[in-house]
Amino acid sequence: MFDTVLVANRGEIAVRVVRTLRSLGVRSVAVFSDADADARHVREADTAVRIGPPPAAESYLSVERLLEAAARSGAQAVHPGYGFLAENAGFARACADAGLVFIGPPADAIALMGDKIRAKETVRAAGVPVVPGSSGSGLSDAQLADSAREIGMPVLLKPSAGGGGKGMRLVRDAAALADEIAAARREARASFGDDTLLVERWVDRPRHIEIQVLADGHGNVVHLGERECSLQRRHQKIIEEAPSVLLDPGTRAAMGAAAVQAARSCGYSGAGTVEFIVPGGDPSSYYFMEMNTRLQVEHPVTELITGLDLVEWQLRVAAGERLAFGQDDITLTGHAVEARVCAEDPARGFLPSGGTVLRLREPRGEGVRTDSGLTEGTEVGSLYDPMLSKVVAYGPDRATALRRLRAALADTVTLGVPTNAGFLRRLLAHPAVVAGELDTGLVEREAAGLVPDGVPEEVYEAAAAVRLEGLAPSGGDGWTDPFSVPSGWRLGGEPAPVAFDLRVAGRDPVTRGARPGAEVSPNRVSVTVDGVRHTFHRAADWLGRDGDAWQVRDHDAVAASLTGAARSGADSLTAPMPGTVTVVKVAVGDEVDAGQSLLVVEAMKMEHVVSAPHAGTVTELDVTPGTTVAMDQVLAVVAPREEAQEEQA
Template sequence: MGMFERVLVANRGEIAVRVIRTLKRLGIRAIAVYSDADADAPHVALADEAVRIGPAAAAESYLDPARIVRAALETGAQAIHPGYGFLSENAAFGRACAEAGIVFIGPGELALEVMGDKIRAKRHVEASGVPVVPGVSEPDATDDELLDAAPHVGFPILVKPSAGGGGKGMQVARDQGELEHALPAARRVARAAFGDDTLLLERFVERPRHIEVQVLADAHGNVIHLGERECSLQRRHQKVVEEAPSPLLDAATRERIGAAACDAARSVEYLGAGTVEFLVSDAAPDEFFFIEMNTRLQVEHPVTELVTGVDLVEQQLRIAAGEPLAIAQGDVRLTGHAIEARVYAESPERGFLPATGELLAWRPAAGEGVRVDSGVRAGQHVTADYDPMIAKVIAHGADRAEALDRLDAALADTLLLGVDTNIAFLRTLLAHPDVRAGHLDTGLIDRLPEGGAAGATPVPADAATDAPTTDAAPDPLERVAHDARERDARAAAVGDHAWRSAREWRIGSGGGTAASGPVADLDRASVATAADGTVWVHLDGRTGSFARPDRRAALDARLAQLERGGSADPDLRAPMPGSVTTLLVADGDRVEAGQGVLAIEAMKMEHRVTATVAGVARLRVAVGEQVARDQVVARIDHVTEPAAASPAASGTEPIDGPHEGAVVTASHQE
């Protein structure tokens, strides 16, 4: 067949940028696709050609096979690289590509169909001798049949929906009684999220490690593995930090688990790059169990690339073009250690809810052993349309300790102003003694205290940020914000239009230093002011946001609190920007404290807004309305007598998904 001349990348964000870079290095013409929300995105600018495929909604753009195939045909693309998420594991999309005479850069239909169903995949690999977790995987099993089989599996038991992923609908039952309640709840979530309420049971492994093996397989019968990745640092089943190799496995276990992964790939005639995931007990690291196979590139693939020196996207392209693997198993060498942290636009202090806004300043870290995969630019708006990942920061070192140190330094040096992120949380996590020692398991993050969810330092609008405290040394971030406001005010007074139009500036870099404060610190600060007057500051590895002080609003809020005797605020505010999907009560209904009032959807999840006090609900929004973060969406008027709870109008339930109290409604990205 020969190497491709034109390849379309059916994705967006950092993975599209990453694939396009390899295409251009190989001299292949890169064709991007974009929705209306991504018209000026970096992946569009980087590509040789770009095709609009629809509006912002993923279902009408990136998730529409017909639009993607049509774009490929119109531009003469010989192949389509799906990246990860979206259509990357969609068997119907693979068939549509084949019917159009376009090469799908991924596995064949057998692998997509078998590995796309957890029950079928488990049975299939078990028949090939791959160890699996004890459990029950009968597709038509009723709740009663699952309850009868549970004692043979052994408690604790993990209840899992067969369809979908990302931990949605998973529940742990430690005895028969808990299982009786878990089964119907898991079915409801699975039916709502995936349209399929089939469940399977598995033995729940205490303190489990999540180990995955990277495999490559060509059309000539060659299958190899490139070592393993440790992905145990997860938050509610969502990976947060990944590394290669695992600090748990010894050489003998690495060889055994790698061979098992290759056996799983051979069993479905695998083609291309794939990942076989295993569960390994921290207490018995020589024992491992197959979980599933991801038939695509993984988000965390850079750590494997850094320790092996193999460009996985290049290997995907060569395999899809019919070339035999040029790498034998004996050629694979793991050199040093690599660790990746996923940077998300989210608010850890708000339960990791996604955040939106304009990226006022963006400067990725650099330095020896540091790699940053991103798909954003300064001035770009982070919207609620897609996954909130901003970038992946990866560090490579001679050993694990050096890699950890380099990653922490890279995160500290990452300048990102205008949107809340999890960077501070990531640095706190990397400094945890168990993480430093390599004592990991999938529940470690969820066991952290609430204080561990550090993020940017937000200061509410009623804080006196226009006058730093004098009874104690002010926080350097607050001092910088104060001086920024003073300079902005002086510039406005003298008509300095150039200064007022500047969105991001650095004290001491061409604009002079501030008149007050410790100059040695302020010279290193970066500052940006948002359209709403919020001042964002980055200094010495920390980021803070300082809202414009509104003394009148602060006074009104304090008076209102005094009037209600210090009780909770009756105004219900949107915890994140998004769209109102459901009204759980009608205007004028009486509700109890804690009762759901409405639901808001954004970035693959639905969040319930609940009543803070008992009273009469007064709705301020309608279904379908777009709301901003902290916008008042309802108010609960106080009543003296007890209120009877109104029946809920929605069947959605909070689950252990990516964010607390959130129900995932779609799966666009990994």
């Protein structure tokens, strides 16, 4: 076993790898950009090395700086985690050239399976069924469009060089192919440095099932069962579980054997995942999609049902050990479900969010595991992936695991940064999810019903109670002037409510009076509304409950009107999320049509198109490509044309 391992990643996966290194008595080396100088993975590693400024291209994606860090720290091996350079064959080769062991598969296997076009051809030759699609690399836009029409709509555009849903586009209308191909290329280039695309037939209501494989360098390959990953939004997995309720023992064995064959076909070693698309109505008709040549985000559910530490076995295989078990030794016991907690705001269309973690509470307890990179004070920005943590629950059966995970998400508190924890909790209670009737489109179809329409009344009541508490005079000599207490007291009548003007972002302002009987402490506030007691976690102007959170600010209508009158309302285009402007398609003075794409803002590897609110003229443009913007920052102003103004009137 190695003495020292450098973890070439950040966030929860870096913390996760450090945990196993510590259990094995191996010294861990963290790396960090300036944005992560005080991050949790830096604190928990045995030592840490700075590798550059915040942009990933100058730090976590810099092969040269990572190798320098390994040399300075005396590391013998490098664990890449997932994301960043985990599936970069060039990085694996550079590690070998530097005398370092890359804790992952051989570089040739990464290169082969990282090219989805070559990967499909390779596994097809090995007898593994593949999804019908385009053939050949380096297709032009016109060739991609022709292939899509030949396959028949709908089709899925996919980057050849990467995974994780980045750059994937579902196209149902052939007329939209040109725009979608251009957007997919931009995202692929930004995420993987390669804009090569392929086209695949889209299977309606498919299930996404993947098989975990483990191989050593001595020719032994086993599979560790499957994971159901069908609950996705924008092609990104958000809930994963093991095993799948869809598969019977015969289909599980057949898919496992196909995954093992796919791994053998590329000379694989280490931990990897073979992903299949499965028609929900016919599980026996499964198709190979791709192979992820790394540890997967959802690996904990496999660990919980097999009792194996996959990171430990990655290390052992990389150190030259043989697998200590064969296929017949693998047993799947119980059920595990994982939820990905991400910095995104369901109330704002799931746009990426950011901020400072003001209060953190992560669930623990029987059958509950949390993998996290967070601490109180963590700054969540727009430079890196939005996933903050993973909450995982295990039980003897699926119903128990689901129940424990819902309770764990309700107990998750991340005040200061909007997350999807409450949304995930409601999703896990959806009848189709409870029944195991899943497909990759379920979340998109049901999302609107899983996002509350408004802000609960008790949230405003709690915020008013906090404001009232803040007005109470602090003691000094033991005597308080009763006229200085904002109690609403009045002569000859019931106390008058003390009113406060409040506002939640994206909602109209409200006025609420503080009710008697509220209990306020530095971390909690309780109020009674219509005879029901409601208790919230609190930090500054944030309130949280059952995984949901609200930032309730004071609202000054006069000040808002004075400062925002000139550049607000329907004419302004504002940043929907904190991020970077990547595309500007107009200039001041340009005439635009309603709905015309004007700018593109990117955050956390996600693009958002900002369109003209109405026909008119661009009168202001405050950004250029590369400009960093804050949420709700004004980007441009479009003055309506005369006819548009008449219609508005």
